[in-house]
Amino acid sequence: MTVSETRLRTRLTEGRVSRREPLALRPKKGIALRLKIRTVAVTAAVTPVLAVPSAAAAATVIGSGSSAEQPVLTALFAGYAKVHRNVHFVYTADGGNAGVKDVQQRRSQFAVNTRAPLPSDSRTVQYKLFLDGLCVAVNKANSVSNVRLTRAANIFLGVFTSWSQVSGSGLTTTIDPIGRNSAAGSYTFFQQAVLKGQTQASNVEQLSSDGLVATAIKHDKNAIGYVGLAHAGKSSGIKTVKLNGVACNATQIKSQKYPLTRFIWGVLSLKHPNSAAAQFFDWVRTSSAAGKIVAKSAVPAFNKK
Amino acid sequence: MVEEFRLDTEPTRDSDRRAELMLGALVCLVVVLLLGMFAFVLYQAWPSFSHNGLSWFGSRGNVDSQIQAIFNSGTSLGHEVYAFHGWPLIWGTALVVGGAVTIAFVCSLFVAVFIVEFAPDALCRVLEPVVRLLASVPSVIYGLVGVFVLVPLIGNHLITQGSKASVQGIITLNGYSLLAGVAILTVMVAPVMVAIFSDGLRAVPRGWIEASLGLGINKWRTVWKIGVRTARPAIVAGTVLATARALGEAVMLSMVCGVVSFAPNPADGWIFFVEPTRPLASTIIAFIDDLSTPPMRHTLYAIAAVLLLSAALLSFGGWAAKQPMKRYGART
């Protein structure tokens, strides 16, 4: 073993060793070049694809608002797509009041709300679309069938807390009132029409969509809550009560005899109204096809027959 | 012929230097991303903190109605409302997380000791994969179990008419409660702790255990005094990890804890356990749809900032708790 070989062995065992100059292995240039070409090619192919603007063929219209009318709106969007193929609606059900705020802040191009316009809805223009009713519903195990409007108000104000104070219910347990949160148009409508401006009591569970209210009532036999007509149908699993002797159904709402009848409003921005959304609102208001769709879970008001 | 070699202290080749720079840039990017997260979240949260000062953490009035007022004032420029006193949320979080981690810690320690030392072999071989499976189950599934099994149990059997009547008009007792949240969170967090504790216990040098047994100390005492003490860094790590998971749990707790931002009151006696509450993370999920209104946005980001700073404090606390253990040569 030569001296230098011994030195090499010692070095190898002591620390990491590397040669300053590589041996004949120098494939790096070729590999590096090939890699570079591959990267450039891929980037070149991907960039134009990414740069294509979204409105290539279909126009997307973004809306938000009422969850009470979401079933109706979903059916209406599908019906409209049959007539105008190149419009695509995206709808977020965050509550009627939240929808109006979205339009005011230009985050949505249109909104659907379930209460009449208020002074705080500045910078928007609103159109009546169709009729709807806010139904008061209880669990199927609850036998109450008719409630006076003032009694319903007192339940949601926390004045009446036991079912024994409500005639016809057959229960003696504590009432579990369920309502909406303040992002909902239904909340404001209920507050104006039933509570006469007062705030609902703190023991009212505040849920963020009508679907949640219907679900909660279905699972709790002591529950009472308010939902739109679309969520109170036969297959929803909950039972609506008459208010002041008038039932919450399409006939009574159309004749406006039901106390909690309301119009459903379409909201557009005042300064920059979106034309596709405006055309959609027109179609919903007036066309007979839309009238048939609306009649399934709400009440058409202005549509041609 | 042997070429000259020299010790590798610097990257010697251009490609090596380039590789090191690129990878170093990648690491810097990740660090910058985290710092950016802190900066952005705190920046968005600042208006809410500056309007409320320290009373943000205090308690004054109903949190839900404060949030309503904040939302309603959203588009009236100049009249935005920021008043928010989040103590009920913080108290709810502390109760749920503290309760779950405490119970899970005690139970997991005993279970880990059992698995590592005392369980029969067959049981051990079944239990290991089961613990690891449970630790990786998504939290919605635990939430589902809670909603289908635990909440009706509490609602029908633990809540009486009398207790409901005693709080009528203030809140509704229906099974979605603090107890359900703590129970499910314990079940969720325990497998994680058991897995980490048993890893730590297994890493204890076998010679130490055998020496102790050889000295005549009984097995329980050996495992407890020597095994568990040596595994203290792993125990600290497991607890920190479990607490971080519990703090960040939003969806599962929003399913079982109820929909009211209520601060459970210990003075209520037994009803304290069945009162609904809403931890910080669940509050964010509950109001996430209203993110576009500026005051609401700032309030939600303020809640997120509180969560972020708690997680940072937790990491720091874990590191600090391990420092004294380093002195005695415990493996960290």
Add this chain to the structure above:
Amino acid sequence: MSLLELPVSQPGPRAPRAAQSPPWRLIDRIGLAVAWLLGLLFCALAGALVLYFLVQGIKYVRPSLFLTNPSPGFTATATGGFLDPMLGTMLVSAIAMAIALPIGIGVAVWLSEYGRPAALARVAESTIEMIAGTPSIVLALFGILLFESPALGFLSRSSEGVVFGRSFFAAGAMLSLVALPLVVSNVREGLEAIPDHVREASYALGKTKFATTRRVLLPAARPSVLTGAMLGAGRVIGDTAIIVVLLGATLTFDRSGSVPLLSTLRGTGSTLTYYVFYNAPTGEGNQPTKAYAAAFVLLMIVLALNVGVDIATRRSRRLRWSS
């Protein structure tokens, strides 16, 4: 042999031989009893949970659920199955792992092979730990800030200058942060377990550090990379908070634009976890049978990933470096 038995020269008669060990104190007995009790209770609980979901799942899972899309409705037949949510789960975890794996491997390689300056290495380790401890809801809110900014507007839908910010890209990017710490720690462990003489042999043959890493170390650490990837994928599949915030919460794929794959990625959708959340009694859909079925499918996916991790670790244990 206990110490008492060793022959010791003692004056006087030997004391009677004591028992193998002194009798257990009461507190030790109590401790052992508690350990057994809690251990068996834990087994029972784990078994009960697994059995519960197996039974309920088998009761409610139907092949038709895998093939139909969710649709709005009130009854079990009207609401359809979970085809799109399942595809959404796979899509979102593919995006998340596609981002997390390269970055995670890069960071792990830097930490274990380079690591200079030492201060940056310490900062990087703390960063990864901090990311691991961040609640996912905070990551989701940060994601909203990032993806609602105009600079990243091309990654999601936008209307008249306002960026929607919620899309598969956004959710996938934030989920990659959830998976990153797991990938980094596992790959780092795998790389550090390779003994130094392998690296030295490679340098002695003239390979650069980068080539060594790429051709020798990473292939050898493949089981750890697989473990990290699968653990990360497991966490990504199970996360709901980021999905609820960043994926737009539409039950079916809502494409944005007309380019085939890109429109799906820029659009919104849902995943199995969101589907379970939606159909639970506290969600809007309120179809408990669908929730059970989807939960069962989710559990099976997680189980499959866990089995994969087991196989990968067993394979790595078989690789013994001759040192």
